[in-house]
Amino acid sequence: MRGAFDASSLLLPHVIAQHGRWRGARTALICGAERRSWAEFDAATNRVANGLVALGLGRGARVAVLMANSIEMVEVLFGAGKAGVSVVPINLSVTDAAVASMMADSGATAVVASGAHCGRIDALASAHEGGAPRIRLGVEPTPGASWIEFRAWRDAQSAAPPAVPVTADDECNIIYSSGTTGLPKGIVHSHGCRLHWAADVGLALRYHSGAVTVCSVGLYSNIMWAAMLATLLVGGTLVVMSSYSSEALLDEIEAHRISHGAFVPVQLQRLLETDFGGRDLASLQALMCCGSPLPLPVKRAIPRRLGCELIELYGLTEGLVTTLDPEDFERKIESVGRPIPGQQLRLIGDDDQPVPPGEAGEIVGLGCLTMERYHNRPDATLESTWVDADGRRWLRTGDIGRLDDEGFLYLVDRKKDLILSGGQNIYPADLEAVLVQHPAVVEVAVIGIPSERWGETPLALVVARGAHPVGAPELRDWANARLGKQQRISELRFVESLPRNPNGKILKRELRRAYQG
Secondary structure (H helix, E strand, O other), X not given: OXXXXXXXXXXXXXXXXHHHHHOOOOEEEEEOOEEEEHHHHHHHXXXXXXXXXXXXXXXXXXXXXXXXXXXXXXXXXXXXXXXXXXXXXXXXOOOHHHHHHHHHHHOOOEEXXXXXXXXXXXXXXXXXXXXXXXXXXXXXXXXXXXXXXXXXXXXXXXXXXXXXXXXXXXXXXXXXXXXXXXXXXXXXXXXHXXXXXXXXXXXXXXXXXXXXXXXXXXXXXXXXXXXXXHHHHHOOEEEEOOOOOHHHHHHHHHHHOOOEEEEOHHHHHHHHOOOOOOOOOOOOOEEEEOOOOOOHHHHHHHHHHHOOEEEEEEEXXXXXXXXXXXXXXXXXXXXXXXXOOOEEEEEEOOOOOEOOOOOOEEEEEEEOOOOOEEOOOHHHXXXXXXXXXXXXXXXXXXXXXXXXXXXXXXXXXXXXXOEEEOOEEEOHHHHHHXXXXXXXXXXXXXXXXXXXXXXXXXXXXXXXXXXXXXXXXXXXXXXXXXXXXXXXXXXXXXXXXXXXXXXXXEXXXXXXXXXXX
């Protein structure tokens, strides 16, 4: 007999409840010595949801989250969704002024914070009226402060499923952009969109019900959201690292038989510099890397040293994802793969028209992973939209790429990082790819600086490897001998480090601010 089917049962809040019922004894979360079974995780997220409803937060309300990685943070991120409350996870490394700006912009009426971050909220609240939401839940809050202690509050709530109808169109989260090219913008995802992130990205990254996923980046990052969503959908296990180091990661892999993980390039670079010391890494199956382009030497070395598949992912929090599948890894190693199912991409020129095959152009994407909008920024939403001849609205990425004859995407550079020198386009990534091949170079960033003769000219900023001393002029000449005449680097400087956001992206706007003046 064929009965009615409720599509809302496919949303992640209901999937968590399903696993809580049928996989109740299996482990859902691990963080240090703490564990949660699926039954316990389902009950804890119900308690969080019922507690938020009791505090007056209904469907459409928002709660800001300023927490260090922990089991409690996972409970908040996914418990709020069961109440129809949207979460606003905030990057811990931003300034207090930025925290205040994001909370105010999001319209959050409550905040959950942990440890010292409770004190940050208190300082914002006392600095000026409206500096922080009135409802404050804290894990180990500031002594004597007017906070609701999170754990006691959670445990006092009902564990029954909340009576809140969550739909695919309801807002799931607002994640603020990294701000690598300007002020952060709030990226809005619906519950329906997030289900596609879980299913479509999870399928591309080879997730399955036995997956044990290590979360090594801040859980406010969309990189970690992709890994968490995929793991929770299939009923796997999340292993949350409170802080990252290569040695700690190796410990987690051995202790919990990690099969999957999501990383940024700098983490994998540091991992390769670590002595594995006979560690048992046989459980590893598929690791994903994204956030910024992965240097080719690292890309080649990871599968060989770790004995697992490496899947490089190119994508934006706003939407669009491509992956380089392991089957194509060797023959297409310089590419970032092809769009995953449900995604489309095109390349357009400065005239907003599609470019001919083989030519570079701005990458635009269309598909079910695309954000709803930028919160409170209709101007930015419009600016990020390209409309094709059929009236379809595509997401502009701001990235420059080219496609080969098999549809594999090759990243050329960020559109805003382009250097215009003597009327010629110079893509910094091309210069960086040459310099990083020198044994003296650990990492490099190339930016344009003013030139009276050429308008702009390339400046290379290099972090050197101590064991390979080389002079700046010598290294510059070595690179220029391998570059085209129009690409040549005018100046090279050694620096101790390059500024990065928590996802590993080099903040070139900070470099331009420092060196273009």
